[in-house]
Amino acid sequence: MSPTRIPEATVARLPVYLRALNSLLEREIRTCSSEELASAAGVNSAKLRKDLSHLGSYGTRGVGYDVEYLRYQIAREIGLTQDWPVVIVGIGNLGHALANYSGFSSRGFRTVALLDADAARQGELVAGLKIRPFTELSAIVREHGVAIGVIATPAAAAQSVCDHMVDAGIRSVLNFAPTVLTVPPEVDVRMVDLSSELQILAYHEQRKSAPASPDPTLDPEVVA
């Protein structure tokens, strides 16, 4: 069905296009050009068309794209037409926020269990789910066919949690703990590193404040 392998950079942008299409639909826009959709997604139209060309030919020359139809095709390509049961491990502040995050539940993702190693927190109700002991992980994975695990534990616990996830059969991990995870090659890990993001901004910000020379006392000589 998919013509060829889709480039990684394109895959990473498909969710953005999907969101842009949803936003157009909310405004009851039925058809859009690559220019309009690209603008809504924050990319240029050449890149958008190139990206979409990897999925197939879902537009009409001279007309544009049917918003609803394109949305379905992208959702199907990503795999959002099926159900994705998810477990979240580590229900601290961040795990709590993730459990309540509507963006997870809105698309095919369904949080089936919240796990925490802390005995004191067990039974507590978060986002309509009871916190369960981490030891139940493999039973839960088996019961619900969980393929995706989210790690929101402290860094020190993350590798061990990840190892248990892999043992339980999970092959896709979203890691919020600030540590590099080692996994077998068949397992995918994506890392969301809040502190890295701030650091990357700081790097560029620093360069803005001192555009030409880091040492202002040198400037007169450069000019002279």
Place this chain on the structure above:
Amino acid sequence: MSPTRIPEATVARLPVYLRALNSLLEREIRTCSSEELASAAGVNSAKLRKDLSHLGSYGTRGVGYDVEYLRYQIAREIGLTQDWPVVIVGIGNLGHALANYSGFSSRGFRTVALLDADAARQGELVAGLKIRPFTELSAIVREHGVAIGVIATPAAAAQSVCDHMVDAGIRSVLNFAPTVLTVPPEVDVRMVDLSSELQILAYHEQRKSAPASPDPTLDPEVVA
């Protein structure tokens, strides 16, 4: 001081190297080879050496890198030797988690204010800071010299919050709201999209389950 402009892909990895170096230091490892550091950072050693070569020549051939010295050089390059006052806007579940996230405060970042538009929440104490009205944004930015703003509001509010941040003089924005932000060219926006990350995992997971043909009923014919 910096020899040339550092490639964007390299900048994005510097925080990872920094973290790996910190972890080596915690284990009291004073010196490391590019091979060891690369392994701790989850990259290959050729990439690591190439990345570091953009910063300067901080290793010793035949010996390796002094962990403490390299850490300082990377921190300086990113700009972490200076103080970065940050404001967080939108203190829901996620904003709450961000305010408490130690990874922010640990490096040069200092959360100076938590803002929320909801009058009912104002005065509430989160992570040792009182939630203040959003209207105080520009006064706070001026007072503390805030250069980085974090948006953790619902999507509907994000663009307006961002516009106010830009008006107040903020030129670096970390956006957790699931929406594309439009900003003037001098402003940097980084987006952390939790739902996108799950979708990218789902795409790859889908491909793992059905490696050859998406429709199993076609397989016999293909084989025959």
Place this chain on the structure above:
DNA sequence: TAGATTGTTAATCGATTAACAATC
């Protein structure tokens, strides 16, 4: 000196972009 490891070169690979032929 011999062994080890960096920093750099050059080749390869993948992503972006502009331009335009195809076609509605």
Place this chain on the structure above:
DNA sequence: TAGATTGTTAATCGATTAACAATC
């Protein structure tokens, strides 16, 4: 048909990787 816009081509750009000369 004329105007609009896609899907594709080809050129450019940037990132990755392996190999190795430089050098501790």
